[in-house]
Amino acid sequence: MADAQIEDVGVTITSGNLASGDIFVCVDISDTTDDGNGTTANITWASMLGTGLTFAAAGGLTTTSADLTLTAGGSNDVVLVGNTASGLASHSPKTIASWTSGTANSYLNLKEATNAAYLAVQGTSGGANISLVDLSGASNDKWMNFNMDGGKLTLESHTDAGGAGVSNIQTWDNGTGNVVFGAAGASTARLYIAGGRLQIDNDETFTMLNAASGTGGTIYCDTSDDVHFTVDGTTAFTLDEANDEIEVKVGLQHGSNAASISSNAVTLDLGASNTYALDLAAATGDVTITLTEPNGDMIGFIDVKQDSGMMARGITWASSGSATFHWVDENVTGEPSWSFDTPSSHRMISVRYIKSLDRFVMHALGEYT
Numbered sequence: 001m002a003d004a005q006i007e008d009v010g011v012t013i014t015s016g017n018l019a020s021g022d023i024f025v026c027v028d029i030s031d032t033t034d035d036g037n038g039t040t041a042n043i044t045w046a047s048m049l050g051t052g053l054t055f056a057a058a059g060g061l062t063t064t065s066a067d068l069t070l071t072a073g074g075s076n077d078v079v080l081v082g083n084t085a086s087g088l089a090s091h092s093p094k095t096i097a098s099w100t101s102g103t104a105n106s107y108l109n110l111k112e113a114t115n116a117a118y119l120a121v122q123g124t125s126g127g128a129n130i131s132l133v134d135l136s137g138a139s140n141d142k143w144m145n146f147n148m149d150g151g152k153l154t155l156e157s158h159t160d161a162g163g164a165g166v167s168n169i170q171t172w173d174n175g176t177g178n179v180v181f182g183a184a185g186a187s188t189a190r191l192y193i194a195g196g197r198l199q200i201d202n203d204e205t206f207t208m209l210n211a212a213s214g215t216g217g218t219i220y221c222d223t224s225d226d227v228h229f230t231v232d233g234t235t236a237f238t239l240d241e242a243n244d245e246i247e248v249k250v251g252l253q254h255g256s257n258a259a260s261i262s263s264n265a266v267t268l269d270l271g272a273s274n275t276y277a278l279d280l281a282a283a284t285g286d287v288t289i290t291l292t293e294p295n296g297d298m299i300g301f302i303d304v305k306q307d308s309g310m311m312a313r314g315i316t317w318a319s320s321g322s323a324t325f326h327w328v329d330e331n332v333t334g335e336p337s338w339s340f341d342t343p344s345s346h347r348m349i350s351v352r353y354i355k356s357l358d359r360f361v362m363h364a365l366g367e368y369t
Helices: none
Strands: 052-054 060-064 067-072 075-081 128-133 143-149 152-158 170-173 179-181 191-193 205-209 216-221 227-231 234-240 245-248 256-260 265-269 275-279 287-292 298-305 315-319 324-329 346-354 359-368
Touching (some): 315 359
Parallel strands (some): 256 275, 265 287, 275 298
Antiparallel strands (some): 067 075, 128 143, 152 170, 170 179, 216 227, 227 234, 234 245, 298 346
């Protein structure tokens, strides 16, 4: 027989009931009328020899090798490509990695436990689209769409009615790898932001590196709202929010610090600040002032206040490295005779460091009180 029609007779189908060449068993379950014993048409399967189950209405459920195909109206609507060796047959859609959902949420889970898994969306006119919709979202604020079309992957929003929302939220160029925020079309920049700003919060760092050496510069804002620019791990300059100042650490510098003498010696770090106010009141004899060499050319000032005792203190100047000192005073005669200054008087010293010469050029102005 080619087909068999079974109507609520409790028949068990075995291979012996089917002739050679039979492909499927056709069971008419279109009649849902109660047959008098309280049941409607139903099927109990003991085994199945063929490769398909066809319903009275158009459509069916067929198998080919390990594939399972559900058809309706004569077309393949759903095809499940099976591989029981990979665990597809026993996998729960609610299990993701080692987590299993205990809720009534809906899940569509594609798993391949041995090889790679691919989820493909293909389209032509209008490209390929994936929509994410939050049904509980506010009006016209629930629909986000990924669209791959014309060589670009675009993230865009839609209104509830499917109209245009915010276009070109983000665009990835398939040919160049460039990323554009807030604008259509391509950009020659690897990252381009149109009509907006790039914000980095919480004391984080924006880093620019030399790909070959792995070194470079950073920009970051600290918890005091100061913005720092560093070069190869060293702060080049700082934008001081509290004082509205620019403190330049490499090259022209700015920043003021008070300094006092201790044990007749003091070190002034010109890599940290280029302006110092130095009081010698605590000195008990002649003092040594050591200048820490900055990382680059620098112009700065040091105000020295002499001891208020009977005699001013003599001063010896030294470098933390190998830099030499060249003095020019108001009479162009060299370094002042510090011990002859008036007690409690001040001298303002202009300091210029020339890195290429490894030299401090010092210019002492006249005394003042």
